[in-house]
Amino acid sequence: MIPSDILIPFNKPYLSGSELHNIAEAVSAGKLSGNGIFTQRCHRFFEEEYGFARALLTNSGTAALEMAALLLHLQPGDEVILPSFTFTSTANAFLLRGATLVFADSSPEHPNIDPAEIARLITPRTRAIVVVHYAGVACDMDFISSLVSQHNLILIEDAAQAIESYHGSRRLGTIGHLAAFSFHETKNISAGEGGLLAINDNQFAERAEILWEKGTNRAAFSRGETAKYEWVDIGSSFLPSELTAAFLCAQLDNRLRISKRRLQQWNVYQQALAPLMSLGVKLPLIPSYAQAHNAHIFYLLCRSPKERDLLIHHLRAHHILAIFHYQPLHTSPFFEHAYTGPPLPNTVYYAQHLLRLPLYYELSEEQQVCIAEQVLAFYQQ
Structure with a gap:
């Protein structure tokens, strides 16, 4: 709900x-x-x-x-x-x-x-x-x-x-x-x-x-x-x-129509939020062998865990639901006692810094522009 x-x-x-x-x-x-x-x-x-x-x-x-x-x-x-x-x-x-x-x-x-x-x-x-x-x-x-x-x-x-x-x-x-x-x-x-x-x-x-x-x-x-x-x-x-x-x-x-629409939406985010990269905020990197992707998720990599949490709260205050994603399995409450391997710093980094923006077929370009404007406004504060 x-x-x-x-x-x-x-x-x-x-x-x-x-x-x-x-x-x-x-x-x-x-x-x-x-x-x-x-x-x-x-x-x-x-x-x-x-x-x-x-x-x-x-x-x-x-x-x-x-x-x-x-x-x-x-x-x-x-x-x-x-x-x-x-x-x-x-x-x-x-x-x-x-x-x-x-x-x-x-x-x-x-x-x-x-x-x-x-x-x-x-x-x-x-x-x-x-x-x-x-x-x-x-x-x-x-x-x-x-x-x-x-x-x-x-x-x-x-x-x-x-x-x-x-x-x-x-x-x-x-x-x-x-x-x-x-x-x-x-x-x-x-x-x-x-x-x-x-x-x-x-x-x-x-x-x-x-x-x-x-x-x-x-x-x-x-x-x-x-x-x-x-x-x-x-x-x-x-x-x-x-x-x-x-x-x-x-x-x-309807898979091809759905895929085409999501790629259009993904590109709207990529273009609108490109200015963030000059501030050290990262956008998705797509390797050369993976250019034909399905635009399932658009995410940002914030500069710190605290910044990510504050951005989530900022968007929520403007009636936009953005969320984080996976938590590391190797340090989870269930498995941490059994894990004997080395630290996995990149896994921890993505868990603490990644923020997912809304992305679904009926999301309009006007709504995406609104979301992007609020993200940019947060970083301009």
């Missing part, structure tokens, strides 16, 4: 116009429990448009990550390298499977994981590397993929924020062995909740479908490939309802 004193919220879910029509069609079809016509339509879209070997809708991006972790057959002592500057789901998925979490620092230039830190942390016990494309901006996938090949590791892309983003000419989510997307209401393409496990390596495809169907071969049975379906592996209730898939289909049909 948007606070009563806020005129410009941080986020507002976008409706393309055909979501309710799709939902009504799903209800009329008489199958709501999942894997119906809209689920299958979404799967075909991602497999044909993105080229995934297999695409499986999930209840959330978290569920997609949990499926990826299950597919690794992790054993006690197996290590998974991941960023500390991320949401808890990235870590929980692998911790739940018994992995040893090895947190890497962010890059000095941007919040994504530092590839040099990954190289330093690889040991004979490393099984997988998990990268998070923060704000829909690609990690350095060429460097990271070379490490994966060199050490015979599994690469997982947490592409929760990265729908319709690219690394060079390659879509994010198509580079790792596995990838997880989110369709949470805060994402560019949303279904309220929902996610997707993308499988780019066929060795995982058959088992992923079994995990997805609660450990049974039910999907194969429904295609007539087996005489009956049985419990054949571990699994859980990962697939979403047909209502979620119906909503998502409407959003996917």
Whole structure:
């Protein structure tokens, strides 16, 4: 719920116009429990448009990550390298499977994981590397993929924020062995909740479908490939309802329009707030390999934690909701007792200095100008 004193919220879910029509069609079809016509339509879209070997809708991006972790057959002592500057789901998925979490620092230039830190942390016990494309901006996938090949590791892309983003000419989510997307209401393409496990390596495809169907071969049975379906592996209730898939289909049909609009909005901020750089306030840095990003987040890096907090309060006083973002996982109340690695100064820096500005489809240019004017007014005080 948007606070009563806020005129410009941080986020507002976008409706393309055909979501309710799709939902009504799903209800009329008489199958709501999942894997119906809209689920299958979404799967075909991602497999044909993105080229995934297999695409499986999930209840959330978290569920997609949990499926990826299950597919690794992790054993006690197996290590998974991941960023500390991320949401808890990235870590929980692998911790739940018994992995040893090895947190890497962010890059000095941007919040994504530092590839040099990954190289330093690889040991004979490393099984997988998990990268998070923060704000829909690609990690350095060429460097990271070379490490994966060199050490015979599994690469997982947490592409929760990265729908319709690219690394060079390659879509994010198509580079790792596995990838997880989110369709949470805060994402560019949303279904309220929902996610997707993308499988780019066929060795995982058959088992992923079994995990997805609660450990049974039910999907194969429904295609007539087996005489009956049985419990054949571990699994859980990962697939979403047909209502979620119906909503998502409407959003996917409008994905290019949504992406174009958000990029226009992102550029308005970038141009309007460029004067801040002369004061030492940083704007998002987009590496050359990540120029085709999806404008998921526009952020500022304030000069101090206190300044960031004061700017949030200033904007709130003018009815604009701006917020900070991730807190370091390696120093969290849950994990700090278990963390034995070195300090991660860049992670801490982003946690203390980063401020996100409102960005959603219906945000008008006039509203963006108002937001930018208030940010500039704060720094002119």
